[in-house]
């Protein structure tokens with residue numbers, strides 16, 4: 001009698017969720033029991049990012065990340081580390097590094113300190129996050145600007161040296177789309193040719209009702225696993241709201257806050273859209289099941305609709321419905337659909 005996502009998919013892949021401070025601190029008992037019942041893998045939504053764990057050059061702050069690890073260990077969960085090298089949510093002092101030697105020293109200190117501290121506790125790492133532009137070229141960042149593309153190889157080498165057993169991932173969004181995927185494949189080859197150890201690729205999967213297509217996702221699973229890598233879906237959610245750039249001729253810099261057009265379902269998701277979302281989740285999980293041998297983990301970016309980052313992005317203060325549980329923690333039709341796929345197997 002299967003009653004949870006993690007039990008239903010136990011033989012196929014981990015079912016994870018992102019956790020932020022409130023959840024790590026078990027502030028809401030009902031939410032806490034839902035997390036423990038449904039998920040067997042966790043990622044820190046924010047607290048392991050560099051601005052939080054390494055706020056100044058000579059200071060690390062592991063108070064929250066220690067709690068996060070303890071939560072995972074206590075509940076026997078797979079623990080994923082997010083993220084070591086990312087251009088965003090950097091501590092201000094990191095963004096100021098201009099000198100090659102200083103950047104090399106930073107990378108060595110930062111990666112070695114964090115990965116060694118959690119050696120044997122963190123099962124896999126996003127070593128580098130979002131290093132690519134949409135066209136597949138390398139994104140300009142303080143890392144690329146100082147060290148050139150060698151920083152990618154160095155990051156993976158340093159992480160492997162600090163914990164040879166942890167699985168090391170490159171993680172990005174839209175890297176299922178052909179141009180970015182091609183750039184991602186080249187990047188993986190570069191890391192390998194440079195002597196770096198890379199075990200997997202994370203497809204974030206911040207998706208929409210209409211896109212990407214199932215074919216595009218499938219091509220990506222096949223292309224990445226053909227390189228000998230594990231494929232993880234690391235930040236899955238599906239927005240049901242329009243983006244400013246969907247509006248023909250819209251000025252994306254226009255202030256859309258408070259616009260009813262941008263927030264069409266402030267109280268309740270209409271049944272018709274609820275059904276579309278459920279069908280979308282069903283086709284995605286059907287594909288995941290088809291390629292279960294290539295997929296290591298499927299992690300949702302949040303526990304329930306009420307605390308999803310998508311309520312605040314790209315416009316603040318909207319009501320979005322991207323996950324399997326609603327804001328009252330009730331399973332949605334999408335949840336039933338994802339569960340049903342396993343009943344019939």
Ligand code: G3I
Nearest residue numbers: 020045046082088089129130173204206235301308309313
């Ligand atoms: O830390 C401040 C806090 O001091 C302040 O009181 C509060 C008030 O708004 O803001 C806090 O910062 C917020 C931060 O999360 C930490 O909670 C930022 O405003 C908020 O913008 C930030 O958003 C996070 C975002 O990454 C930042 O880029 C989202 O929660 C998080 O879900 C999102 O996650 C990223 C992944 O790491 C990488 N892939 C994309 C994904 C979605 O953007």
